[in-house]
Amino acid sequence: MGYAQLVIGPAGSGKSTYCSSLYQHCEATRRTIHIVNLDPAAENFDYPVAIDIRELISLDDVMEEYGLGPNGALIYCMEHLEENLDEWLTEELENYMEDDYLVFDCPGQIELFSHVSALKNFVEHLQRKNFNVCAVYLLDSQFITDVTKFISGCMSSLSAMIQLELPHVNILSKMDLVTRKRDIEDYLNPEPMTLLSELNKRMGPQFQKLNKALIDLVDQYSMVSFVPLDLRKESSIQYVLSQIDSCIQYGEDADVKIKDFDEDEDQD
Numbered sequence: 001m002g003y004a005q006l007v008i009g010p011a012g013s014g015k016s017t018y019c020s021s022l023y024q025h026c027e028a029t030r031r032t033i034h035i036v037n038l039d040p041a042a043e044n045f046d047y048p049v050a051i052d053i054r055e056l057i058s059l060d061d062v063m064e065e066y067g068l069g070p071n072g073a074l075i076y077c078m079e080h081l082e083e084n085l086d087e088w089l090t091e092e093l094e095n096y097m098e099d100d101y102l103v104f105d106c107p108g109q110i111e112l113f114s115h116v117s118a119l120k121n122f123v124e125h126l127q128r129k130n131f132n133v134c135a136v137y138l139l140d141s142q143f144i145t146d147v148t149k150f151i152s153g154c155m156s157s158l159s160a161m162i163q164l165e166l167p168h169v170n171i172l173s174k175m176d177l178v179t180r181k182r183d184i185e186d187y188l189n190p191e192p193m194t195l196l197s198e199l200n201k202r203m204g205p206q207f208q209k210l211n212k213a214l215i216d217l218v219d220q221y222s223m224v225s226f227v228p229l230d231l232r233k234e235s236s237i238q239y240v241l242s243q244i245d246s247c248i249q250y251g252e253d254a255d256v257k258i259k260d261f262d263e264d265e266d267q268d
């Protein structure tokens with residue numbers, strides 16, 4: 001059995017930075033992980049790239065050859081990956097053994113985890129190869145400044161959850177930039193009824209039924225739970241990792257130690 005994190009989230013939400021911090025953290029704690037670049041548009045890496053989609057296909061070539069813009073070309077690349085799962089990916093994965101832990105740094109185009117099938121088929125391929133996969137959805141804490149943005153973030157995470165059908169961990173990234181922690185804390189594990197009344201206050205009376213439906217949806221999928229991530233703190237990285245590990249049952253046999261996280265972070 002192998003283990004895998006699929007790191008997804010909107011453009012610029014901090015996926016690649018998370019991957020490199022996770023790599024460093026694991027190095028320091030003498031744990032081996034391998035980071036895979038699935039973004040054909042990426043150019044600079046702060047982590048050693050174990051497998052690289054750019055060896056399969058180049059974004060620039062696709063743009064030139066088919067006259068596509070960067071987003072269209074990216075979708076083309078991911079569909080090309082989808083068509084080459086059996087040859088390319090299978091071969092690349094052969095270098096990794098049972099018990100290996102792979103972290104996939106994905107592109108940020110949200111269509112990839114809402115309605116394009118490439119990533120879904122990619123995940124199914126990994127599962128056929130005996131990988132336990134967890135979706136790690138990053139949302140930039142800078143955007144969670146009010147209830148409407150929070151709900152919109154939940155909806156995009158929810159669409160990834162429904163599309164990919166994977167164990168799912170939501171992360172609020174860039175917590176080091178949050179000056180008023182209190183504002184964010186309200187959104188870490190909020191009461192659905194509080195969210196609803198805030199939403200109703202923000203929006204016109206004609207939206208009340210819709211607001212109720214949205215909050216019910218978010219509540220029923222027990223989506224309203226985000227783990228804050230502050231990359232300056234090893235304890236925060238460790239906590240996030242332990243949440244993901246338990247989702248994919250990593251280290252259930254081994255005695256994996258989970259360090260206490262800072263008390264002021266009030267996570268549960």
Ligand SMILES: Nc1nc2c(ncn2[C@@H]2O[C@H](COP(=O)(O)OP(=O)(O)OP(=O)(O)O)[C@@H](O)[C@H]2O)c(=O)[nH]1
Nearest residue numbers: 010011012013014015016017107108174176177231
């Ligand atoms: N202060 C701070 N900045 C961050 C953090 N994580 C990422 N950033 C910055 O946010 C920007 C985007 O980060 P990336 O890691 O490239 O984001 P990404 O999700 O990989 O972006 P795409 O691959 O383009 O979708 C960069 O300028 C990072 O330096 C963080 O935890 N704290």
Ligand SMILES: [Mg+2]
Nearest residue numbers: 015016039106
């Ligand atoms: Mg990136």
